[in-house]
Amino acid sequence: MSGCSFSVLTVTYGDRYDLLLEGPYKTALENGLNLLVVCNGVSESYLQKLCKLEAEHRITIKLIVHEANQGSAGGFYSAIDNAKVFNTDYYLLLDDDNYLEYKLDNDFHYKDASFFPRDGRSYINAAIKGETPDNYLAKPNSFLGFSIERALRKAFPKSKGSFALDSFSFPWAPYGGLMLSQKVLNSGIMPNKELFLYCDDTDYTYRISNMFGLYLNTKNRVLDVGDSWNVSAAGNVITRLQNGEERWRVYYSVRNQVFFDKSVARNYLSFSLNTFVFCVLFLTFYLFKVNKSKNGMIVAKAILDGFRNRLGNNGFDL
Incomplete structure (x- = not known):
């Protein structure tokens, strides 16, 4: 395969085999990619199914097993920490219910840190439409997404003509759809395991954005097989x-x-x-x-x- 090489990293828990099969596994299979799965306190029956899937050798699968659920922070920490087992140019992070709509373009010039759009996020939808996402992004000094400044921005939005998607660095992004280069993985930036669940992706990608920038790549799209709360x-x-x-x-x-x-x-x-x-x-x-x-x-x-x-x-x- 010419051009860029990729691996898929995901974290799963409970008994979500059907979701993983239709999400990260299907994405890896259709693109011929390696798949690293962190088993975050999964059921015994789920683990057996994953081991059987690994033994089929349709693609290369690496399982990392946590006896207890260490949350998304601990799970993706392990995924990123063990990702170097696959020596590829880029690493695509997916939730266990995420599916990439189109095949990856291995001749595309990917930035060190980028992410694919997902439905249900107003700041991403605005950016795709050519509007500045600033009107939908919480800024420093906000509290739980609320700020007087943001309320005023919504009431008096900026002109649409002031936004250029290619050069706009987003302050954060979700894990699902995040594309990181080896350079980012070797930077020492890791998820904060103390956060356990929720906002750990915001914290992690915020630090990545500050060092490398973080850009929206509209060449593909992440579909959610399941619902995000x-x-x-x-x-x-x-x-x-x-x-x-x-x-x-x-x-x-x-x-x-x-x-x-x-x-x-x-x-x-x-x-x-x-x-x-x-x-x-x-x-x-x-x-x-x-x-x-x-x-x-x-x-x-x-x-x-x-x-x-x-x-x-x-x-x-x-």
Whole structure:
């Protein structure tokens, strides 16, 4: 094969064989690529199916087995740490339910860090339409995606003519669809395992973007075989947090986002003001909601833990 060479890296958990088969495995098979799978506390039956798939030798598969679920942060840390077993030019990260719509172009000039678009993300959709994604991206000093500046930007958006996709470096991107060169993998930038679940991809790619830039590649597209909670949940951030049925998802997403927002804030006064306004809005919504949410206390705990750097795996029984 001439041109660039690629490998696929993914993390799976539970019993998601059918999703992985229709996602990363199918992508690797159709493109003739190596596939590294981190088994993050998978069921015994799932592991047996993966071992059988590996033994078929239709493509080269490398399994990394974690006895317990180490979260997306620990999972992708292992995937990236072990990726050098495949000596390829680029490494494509996919969630275990992601499928690449088209075959990879191995003659295309890929940047050191880029990502393919996915549905359900307003900043990506805007960029593809030729609009500046700044109107949809949270900026430093924001709190859980809210800032007075961002609210004003939405009310008075920038001119569409000021945006050039090829030269625009995004501040972050999801794991799924991320394309990284060997240079990035050898840079020492790794996911923060202490984040465990949620926002670890934002934190990781933010650091990559600062060093290498991070660019949207519209030559392909990532399809989601399954649903992502943060994307599929309807409403704004306050209603999603109030209505979230799985408390552990609410906890980790809030805790880690608060930790990240605090870490990248550039103006303490502005960050504090945005934090105060968000908390007032959240409390007002909670007090005047007819059917009281059970998530009020878990959100409060998550905010405090994020501010106090109380990270790590707190389990799923929250």
